[in-house]
Amino acid sequence: MAIECIRKRCCLAHGRVSMGYIKPGFVVLATLATLFLCIFAYIYDFSLMPVTHPRTWFNIVNQTKLYNAVSGGLSGKINVWNFLTNQQTIGISTTEKKTTASIRTEYIFIHQYVAHPSNYHFILDEPDKCKQDPFLVLMVPVAPHEVNARNAIRSTWGNESSVQGKAVLTLFLVGLTGGAEAQQQLEEESRQHRDLLQSNFVDSYFNLTIKTMVIMDWLATRCSQATFSMKVDSDMYINLENLMSVLLSPNTPRQNYITGYLMWDQYVIRDKNSKWYVSVELYPESKYPTYVLGMGYVFSNDLPPKIVEASEAIKPFNIEDAYVGACLKRLGINPSGAPNPSQFRTYVNDPKSTDLSKLITAIAGSPEKVIEFWQNVKGHK
Numbered sequence: 001m002a003i004e005c006i007r008k009r010c011c012l013a014h015g016r017v018s019m020g021y022i023k024p025g026f027v028v029l030a031t032l033a034t035l036f037l038c039i040f041a042y043i044y045d046f047s048l049m050p051v052t053h054p055r056t057w058f059n060i061v062n063q064t065k066l067y068n069a070v071s072g073g074l075s076g077k078i079n080v081w082n083f084l085t086n087q088q089t090i091g092i093s094t095t096e097k098k099t100t101a102s103i104r105t106e107y108i109f110i111h112q113y114v115a116h117p118s119n120y121h122f123i124l125d126e127p128d129k130c131k132q133d134p135f136l137v138l139m140v141p142v143a144p145h146e147v148n149a150r151n152a153i154r155s156t157w158g159n160e161s162s163v164q165g166k167a168v169l170t171l172f173l174v175g176l177t178g179g180a181e182a183q184q185q186l187e188e189e190s191r192q193h194r195d196l197l198q199s200n201f202v203d204s205y206f207n208l209t210i211k212t213m214v215i216m217d218w219l220a221t222r223c224s225q226a227t228f229s230m231k232v233d234s235d236m237y238i239n240l241e242n243l244m245s246v247l248l249s250p251n252t253p254r255q256n257y258i259t260g261y262l263m264w265d266q267y268v269i270r271d272k273n274s275k276w277y278v279s280v281e282l283y284p285e286s287k288y289p290t291y292v293l294g295m296g297y298v299f300s301n302d303l304p305p306k307i308v309e310a311s312e313a314i315k316p317f318n319i320e321d322a323y324v325g326a327c328l329k330r331l332g333i334n335p336s337g338a339p340n341p342s343q344f345r346t347y348v349n350d351p352k353s354t355d356l357s358k359l360i361t362a363i364a365g366s367p368e369k370v371i372e373f374w375q376n377v378k379g380h381k
């Protein structure tokens with residue numbers, strides 16, 4: 001960085017000094033030559049100069065509230081975080097005079113991104129759940145403490161084990177609880193309901209991409225026999241009858257298929273105060289590829305292993321649904337519009353005047369609303 005500044009200053013000074021006493025034609029030539037040299041030096045510098053200060057997660061993300069959690073992650077499990085330092089990690093290794101072998105190891109880690117499920121393992125698992133050959137598996141990412149959200153789902157759409165004669169399964173995925181007592185409660189809940197999966201990553205909003213990739217991993221390794229899966233948020237109303245009708249339609253492909261609320265041409269949010277802020281370093285392009293909104297997307301169950309594999313080559317960023325979109329783009333798979341796109345609703349302004357019985361998804365927003373929406377529909381039958 002310092003060298004680059006010095007070089008820029010040299011170029012400027014050169015231009016200014018030349019003006020005084022040399023013929024204009026020569027000035028133009030000299031300036032062009034200098035400019036060319038500057039550009040050449042700049043490119044050369046970019047790829048070969050060792051970097052003296054590692055670019056760390058908090059330099060890039062710079063969100064104060066994340067600072068502590070992340071610096072903890074940095075000191076603990078440094079290799080996992082190397083994806084954030086991208087190519088420059090190699091430079092760091094060089095300056096630290098590491099052996100060729102260790103540079104190679106770091107290089108491999110760069111491709112084994114933090115969101116890749118191979119970095120995690122299950123603490124709570126239900127490896128036999130899919131022996132019942134479910135047709136559709138609903139995977140709900142939820143925070144460990146959100147037991148009310150889980151119970152609302154268990155008493156509504158999560159309690160449907162058969163829809164139009166097809167077996168349906170609902171499972172919840174949580175990360176670490178961060179406390180022994182909370183962990184005990186979670187394990188008790190798991191014994192009672194047998195519907196909890198827990199993986200050993202730090203559970204936070206920022207880490208939703210990890211959560212989604214762990215869901216994909218579970219589907220790929222424990223549930224390959226399912227025909228369709230759905231990733232659905234814990235505050236959603238889901239109408240399984242209508243969803244099943246779509247999935248059972250002969251027009252619905254059973255391979256390379258993903259549908260939901262399509263997001264086209266979405267600009268990456270660069271406002272640091274936004275919940276959805278993504279730095280240029282994490283995702284350099286200005287727009288996301290087409291993706292399906294994370295509240296609830298449905299996919300043929302051949303996709304999870306493909307997405308996990310594609311993710312090995314795609315640097316993670318904290319917008320889980322757009323990240324899945326990036327993996328799909330790499331796979332050459334386009335998300336499909338739903339047969340009736342208006343069935344995938346986000347917010348419902350007035351649930352009383354909206355015919356929820358015609359929808360597939362709607363954001364309820366709270367456990368109470370999940371139950372209320374559900375009762376509205378069941379009551380109207």
Ligand SMILES: *[C@@H]1O[C@H](CO)[C@@H](O)[C@H](O)[C@H]1NC(C)=O
Nearest residue numbers: 058059060061062063064067
């Ligand atoms: C974040 O950015 C602000 C202003 O841009 C700066 O003052 C602060 O030091 C940065 N914090 C970190 C952790 O990099």
Ligand SMILES: *[C@@H]1O[C@H](CO)[C@@H](O)[C@H](O)[C@H]1NC(C)=O
Nearest residue numbers: 151153154155156158159160
């Ligand atoms: C699930 O549905 C069954 C009947 O279909 C009912 O007996 C049971 O109480 C329900 N479970 C929950 C958690 O509401």
Ligand SMILES: *[C@@H]1O[C@H](CO)[C@@H](O)[C@H](O)[C@H]1NC(C)=O
Nearest residue numbers: 069070073201202204206207
């Ligand atoms: C995300 O998860 C990783 C792995 O568990 C952890 O090291 C990191 O601190 C988490 N980040 C946040 C912001 O929670």
